[in-house]
Amino acid sequence: MRNCHQRFSKPLLIIIVIFLLMGGCAVVGPDYLPPDICTPDSWQADFGGAEDVTAPDPSRLESWWANLHDPILSDLIDQALDQSLDFKQAVSRVREARARRGVSDADGFPILDLSADGTWSRSGTQAVRQSFGGAFDAGWELDLFGGVHRAKEATLADLQAEVANLADVMVSLTAEIGLNYIDMRTYQSRLAVAKANLATQQETYELIQGRYAVGLSNELALQQARYNLESTRSRIPSLVTGGAAALNRLTVLTGKPPGTLNALLTQPHPIPTAPITIAVGIPAEALQRRPDIRKAERDLAAQTARIGVAEAERYPKIRLSGSIGLEAGKLADLLDGSALFWNHGPRISWNIFDAGAIRNTIKVQEALQEQALIAYETTVLEALEDVENAMTAFAQEQLRRMRLMRAVQSAQIAEKLSRDKLSAGLINFSDVLDVQRTLLSFQDQLAESDGSVTANLIRLYKALGGGWSPSMLDKGASTP
Known part of the structure; x- marks a missing residue:
């Protein structure tokens, strides 16, 4: 049978009060402070005058594809954000992280259980014994040293990190749609040139x-014309293959x-034309x-909080x-x-010896925090590198494209002149052959450069966080 009554002794009450007073001001583990990262005052890349150092318009960055004025591309990105x-x-x-946050929040509240039971037993020749009962059981672990508090901090930071990851997926997805679309249109343009x-x-x-049939040209010129x-x-075939691969990738990206x-x-369809300048801030x-x-940064915050969770195990x-309930030998006697x-009553537990397990667990969490800090610093440096590279590539490809156009x-003028002179019998076919090869090469390079300018702009938008x-985010992350 359970104890019918249990009173707190005065010494025990004093101990509990002391612990409560300690817990009111003792949240163990380090408090998180965002890392202070020094950044350059300006970009180092030679943008060739194509940059605008004013802050980018958020709306132009958020939907950068609208700046290309291609409704098909805009429609593909809308489809991808629905079906990818x-x-x-x-x-x-994000949903998982939100649910874990809910589990962590629940740890700070009391737990209430309802139970009911009935048993029948017999030993040897004794009569059957029966017992019936029901009870409400309640329990609450006091967060004296902030272990639960730090766990809540960690799960909140985890949730915020997953929301940021969702945004990063959007950045990568829209850029990949754009790049594959430009790739496909570039292959189509090169195919048209060929x-x-x-x-x-x-x-x-x-x-x-x-001319060969009437004896005005030799077989060498005929074979040169044929192999050209x-x-x-x-x-x-290779251009068709490349275009098909880009199209298939684009289709899969849209789900x-x-x-x-x-x-x-x-x-x-024409390759979307990139604007000449872009605001980079x-x-x-x-x-x-x-x-x-x-x-x-949120991963670092979460890992910092987990040090406090580990620290709390030392205390x-x-x-x-x-519990309150009913218990009787007969069902009718329950009333x-x-x-x-x-x-x-309270239950006090304290791990006073664990062969260093808790101490080493804290060291593990501290090492993980150090790794998270290094990962953050690395991400910052790589972000700066991305923007610098994208700015240089965008500016220099514009310069290359201008020269290829010239x-x-x-080459087009030279090719027409050479054919006219060939028809008049003023030059050999080898001269025409060289001009036609050169024209094809320049036109193919120009088609590639048209695509590269726009592709490099997309990479720059991506590097700037567009x-x-x-x-x-609300559309995706708020879905139940």
């Missing part, structure tokens, strides 16, 4: 073939099986916006518990006043 498996997985991790040159070279081959034609034709978007995307602003840095624990029982213009907004 990577995005759905990140949303699920086919246009193929048509021109086919005309030249037929011209040489006709076949060389250009051989480019086409659909390959082939689903073929009808929409196989029709050639200063390094500190870019670092504040990047979600990967925010995640690394005593007090658990207050009590009798004598069936009532209750008890209450080269193409000159591609997510609080409203986009």
